[in-house]
Every structure is written in structure tokens, then in C-alpha cells.
Amino acid sequence: MIRRRLTGCVAALLLVAGAAAATEHDLRTLVLLHVIKREALFFSGRTGSWTAVRLDSGEQVLKTGADGAVAVVLTSRRAIGFSAFLGQVDEVPVPQEESLEAFRVSGEVASVLTRRRALGFSAQAGRWAEVQRFQLGATP
Numbered sequence: 001m002i003r004r005r006l007t008g009c010v011a012a013l014l015l016v017a018g019a020a021a022a023t024e025h026d027l028r029t030l031v032l033l034h035v036i037k038r039e040a041l042f043f044s045g046r047t048g049s050w051t052a053v054r055l056d057s058g059e060q061v062l063k064t065g066a067d068g069a070v071a072v073v074l075t076s077r078r079a080i081g082f083s084a085f086l087g088q089v090d091e092v093p094v095p096q097e098e099s100l101e102a103f104r105v106s107g108e109v110a111s112v113l114t115r116r117r118a119l120g121f122s123a124q125a126g127r128w129a130e131v132q133r134f135q136l137g138a139t140p
Contacts, residue, residue, distance in 0.1 A: 031084035033066040033073070040073045040080060047087035053080055065105030069123035072110045074103060079112050081121035081128055090127040092119060 032043040040053045040061075046069070055061070055075065063074040069084040080091045085108075098114035108123040119130045 030069045031066050031071045031082065033064060033071040033082070035061055035064055035073060042071050042082040042084075042089065044082075044084040044087040046084050049087050051082060051087060051089055053089055053091075062100065063103045065103065065110065067105045068107035070105055070108055070110050070121060072103075072105050072112070072121060074100070074112055079119055079121075079128065081110060083121075083123040083126040085123050086126040088126050090121070092128045092130065094119070 030045040032045075034041040038055050038057075040055060042051045042053070043049075044051070053073070056077065058076075059078075060076040061073060062076060063072075065072050071082040071084070073080045074094065076096055077093065078091045079094050080089055082089045094112065094114065098116045100112070100114055102111065102113040104111050110121040112119040113133075116133060116135070117130050118133055119128055121128050
């Protein structure tokens with residue numbers, strides 16, 4: 001009786017772990033990113049469509065990342081986020097004087113930390129959110 005319960009529990013755990021691994025695997029394959037000379041190309045595995053964003057003359061690509069359902073291109077002028085769930089982009093200006101401190105793309109979210117702001121992109125919402133960062137020596 002105890003052996004059956006233990007076997008049943010182990011089987012249930014393996015089933016849950018397998019489902020989680022399958023979900024993780026599916027999430028890793030939802031987005032593709034290509035950056036060429038004057039263009040960023042995003043592909044959504046969910047919608048089966050491409051989205052192209054033209055890069056301006058003189059605009060330099062600083063960082064790129066794609067994982068799960070989100071892709072980001074950070075340039076010398078802006079942060080471009082792409083949601084594979086929605087098949088759409090959103091962008092926010094990032095002036096060069098806002099020195100980049102950190103950049104991360106993971107699963108359904110991405111972040112860009114500058115000296116002045118924390119930017120977060122959500123693949124679920126398909127948009128950037130931002131907050132001003134506390135700066136030492138700044139007056140409130």
C-alpha cells in the first residue's frame with residue numbers, strides 16, 4: 001500500500017516536471033531576432049509573423065537579446081522591445097547621456113538599467129514601463 005502511494009507520488013511528480021519542462025521548451029522557441037545594418041527583424045512563433053523596425057542613420061546597436069517570448073534591441077538612441085505573444089514592438093527613447101548599467105533579457109521580460117532610469121519590458125503587456133532611479137547627491 002505504501003509502495004503504491006510512493007509510486008503514484010513519484011509518477012505525479014514526473015508528470016508535473018515533464019509538463020513544466022515542455023512549457024519551458026515551448027517558451028524558448030517563440031521569438032527570433034536578426035539585426036542587420038539598418039534594420040531589426042523580429043519573428044513571433046505565436047503569430048507566425050515578422051515585424052521590421054528601421055534603424056536610423058548613425059544609430060548604433062549597443063546590445064541585443066532574445067529569450068522566451070521577448071526580444072530587445074538597445075541602440076544609441078532607444079530601446080526597442082518585441083513581444084512574441086502579441087507580435088508587436090514598443091520603444092522608448094534612451095539618450096546617450098543615460099549611461100547603461102545593466103541589460104537583461106529572460107523569458108517574458110527584459111530590463112535596461114541606466115544611470116537615471118530602470119526600464120522593464122513585458123511580453124504579456126507588449127510595452128515598456130519605467131521608473132526614475134534614486135541618484136546619490138540629487139536633491140528631491
